[in-house]
Amino acid sequence: xxxxxxxxxxxxxxxxxxxxxxxxxxxxxxxxxxxxxxxxxxxxxxxxxxxxxxxxxxxxxxxxxxxxxxxxxxxxxxxxxxxxxxxxxxxxxxxxxxxxxxxxxxxxxxxxxxxxxxxxxxxxxxxxxxxxxxxxxxxxxxxxxxxxxxxxxxxxxxxxxxxxxxxxxxxxxxxxxxxxxxxxxxxxxxxxxxxxxxxxxxxxxxxxxxxxxxxxxxxxxxxxxxxxxxxxxxxxxxxxxxxxxxxxxxxxxxxxxxxxxxxxxxxxxxxxxxxxxxxxxxxxxxxxxxxxxxxxxxxxxxxxxxxxxxxxxxxxxxxxxxxxxxxxxxxxxxxxxxxxxxxxxxxxxxxxxxxxxxxxxxxxxxxxxxxxxxxxxxxxxxxxxxxxxxxxxxxxxxxxxxxxxxxxxxxxxxxxxxx
Numbered sequence: 001x002x003x004x005x006x007x008x009x010x011x012x013x014x015x016x017x018x019x020x021x022x023x024x025x026x027x028x029x030x031x032x033x034x035x036x037x038x039x040x041x042x043x044x045x046x047x048x049x050x051x052x053x054x055x056x057x058x059x060x061x062x063x064x065x066x067x068x069x070x071x072x073x074x075x076x077x078x079x080x081x082x083x084x085x086x087x088x089x090x091x092x093x094x095x096x097x098x099x100x101x102x103x104x105x106x107x108x109x110x111x112x113x114x115x116x117x118x119x120x121x122x123x124x125x126x127x128x129x130x131x132x133x134x135x136x137x138x139x140x141x142x143x144x145x146x147x148x149x150x151x152x153x154x155x156x157x158x159x160x161x162x163x164x165x166x167x168x169x170x171x172x173x174x175x176x177x178x179x180x181x182x183x184x185x186x187x188x189x190x191x192x193x194x195x196x197x198x199x200x201x202x203x204x205x206x207x208x209x210x211x212x213x214x215x216x217x218x219x220x221x222x223x224x225x226x227x228x229x230x231x232x233x234x235x236x237x238x239x240x241x242x243x244x245x246x247x248x249x250x251x252x253x254x255x256x257x258x259x260x261x262x263x264x265x266x267x268x269x270x271x272x273x274x275x276x277x278x279x280x281x282x283x284x285x286x287x288x289x290x291x292x293x294x295x296x297x298x299x300x301x302x303x304x305x306x307x308x309x310x311x312x313x314x315x316x317x318x319x320x321x322x323x324x325x326x327x328x329x330x331x332x333x334x335x336x337x338x339x340x341x342x343x344x345x346x347x348x349x350x351x352x353x354x355x356x357x358x359x360x361x362x363x364x365x366x367x368x369x370x371x372x373x374x375x376x377x378x379x380x381x382x383x384x385x386x387x388x389x390x391x392x393x394x395x396x397x398x399x400x401x402x403x404x405x406x407x408x409x410x411x412x413x414x415x416x417x418x419x
Contacts, residue, residue, distance in 0.1 A: 037403040040391035042349055043335070045382050050332040052364025052376050053323040056278065056303065058256025062247035062316040066221065067228070068093065070237045071212040074100030083229045086249070087220045094231070094243055096216035105213045108206035115199035122195055126188045133181045140174035147171050224248045227316070247316060252307040254278075254287055254320055257300045266303065267292060269327070278305055278324040285312055287322055329363050333382065334374045339390040346379065347396055349387045355400045358382060 074096035081093050147167040153159035228245035231237055258266060266289065269276060276289040287305035296302070305322070307314070314320065339346055344362060347355040360377035368374035382388070389402060 035401055037353070037401040038393060038395075039405055040349075040389045040393065040402045041405045042387045043339075043390050045333060045384060045386040045388060047331045047333055047384055049328050049330050050334055050366055050376055051328045052326045052332075052366055053373075054258075054262060054326055055321065055365065055373065056254075056256035056258065056305075056324055057319065057321045058254045058302070058305075060307075060314055060316055060318045060320055061253050061255055062251070063253055064251055065227075065245055065247035065316065067245045068218050068243045070096065070239060070241045070243055071215040072096070072101060072104070073238050074216065074236075076231050076233050076235045076237060079229075079231065079233050081226045081229075081244075083226055083244075085226045087224065087226060087246075089220055089222050091220045092217065093220055093226065093246070094218040096237075098216075101213045101216040105206070105209040108202065108209040111202040112199060112206050115195060115202050119192065119195045119199060122188070122192055126185065126192075129181055129184050129188070133178065133185060136174065136178045136181055140171070140178050143167070143171040143174040218243065220246055222246075222248055249311060250307075252311055252314065252316065253290070254305040254307070254322065255293070255302045256305065256322065258292070258303045259300050260298070263292065263296075263301055265326070274327075276324060276326070277308075278322040281321040281323065283312055283314070285309065285314060285320075289324065323367065326364060329376065329378075332363055332376045332378055333360075334366050334368065334376055335388065336368060336370075336372070336374050336390050338392040339388060340375060341392065341396050346377070346382075347389045347393075348382060349389055349402060349404070353402055353404070355389060355396060355398065355402060357398045358388075 076094060077097040078092065078095040081087055081091070087093070147164075147170070150159055150164045150167040154161065154164045224246040225248075226244055226246055228242075230242050230244060237243070266276070270289065270291065278287040278289065279285070280287070286308045288308050290304050290306045293302035293304060303324075305324075335346065341347065344359055346358045346360050348358050350356050358379055358381045360379040360382075363376040363378055365373045366376050387404075389396070391405075393400070
């Protein structure tokens with residue numbers, strides 16, 4: 001009997017001990033719910049006059065570039081220059097072989113000389129025909145008088161009818177000869193004009209051949225840089241075949257497309273005679289906005305900027321990124337793009353470390369102190385000295401609690417962003 005009660009006794013003791021422990025346990029402290037905060041960086045609002053910039057990207061061109069071509073077919077005898085070489089005005093760039101250039105000139109000169117001789121011969125012929133006409137008219141007069149005498153003799157039966165017929169034939173023959181000579185004299189002006197026209201055409205061909213022979217020695221029309229060399233000494237080239245190009249080292253232009261929304265502004269500034277400058281992002285070369293292209297498309301119109309100063313390594317065909325300075329604006333705030341939520345929203349940090357939604361007006365871009373482009377904005381709801389969050393929070397909303405990061409270096413740097 002006792003053996004049966006032992007397990008029950010042990011079980012009862014265990015249950016009693018568990019109950020005693022549970023009744024004597026300490027009560028845990030009550031946990032108060034805490035609101036989560038988000039760590040952000042902030043900057044102080046500092047309004048000032050700032051210069052917005054318009055980023056542009058375009059191709060550098062040489063509007064005064066000349067492409068030199070072969071005036072005639074021939075073999076390249078000389079090419080003393082190389083691609084990229086700088087040459088002075090009048091320097092020899094290329095020469096064709098004279099064995100190819102002189103024969104056409106000599107042939108053209110011979111044609112002119114031949115036609116000049118034909119014209120002289122025509123004038124001599126005209127003088128001879130005129131003298132012959134006088135003699136032939138005398139012969140016609142003699143024949144006519146002989147006819148009258150023969151007719152008188154026939155009427156008196158002193159001459160035969162055959163002699164009268166012979167006299168008539170002599171008159172007719174003399175009259176025919178005079179008519180032919182007069183016709184030749186009448187045709188003289190037309191023949192002379194035809195020969196003179198042929199000589200003029202031959203002289204034009206001679207002048208063209210002489211011009212081509214002179215142009216076969218290609219010289220630099222101005223001081224410039226050689227580019228686009230397409231031939232080497234010994235090459236056989238055809239007429240009008242490309243040889244090389246030359247462009248002046250000054251006067252380079254940058255053609256960059258301007259978005260449609262800035263065209264009216266830039267056009268108005270140019271019409272007022274204002275000077276707008278741009279600087280290359282890499283290299284620092286300075287450009288001046290000269291004009292807008294005459295044609296455009298729905299994506300925008302090309303702005304043409306002239307290089308001011310030395311090219312400093314720039315070459316036609318290079319792609320250059322520049323920042324075009326627009327007119328300065330008063331009361332502008334420069335902020336990093338990370339501070340922008342959406343297209344026009346910033347968040348101010350109030351005294352309770354909560355975000356306050358603030359709408360802003362975008363004014364453009366400006367170089368920031370970190371070397372990146374910052375955004376220029378204007379906000380009527382912000383005051384000098386306010387703090388705004390510059391950390392982009394995907395879940396940013398009105399009233400969200402934030403905690404300022406201890407690193408305030410961006411606050412100090414943002415006070416004076418570079419223009």
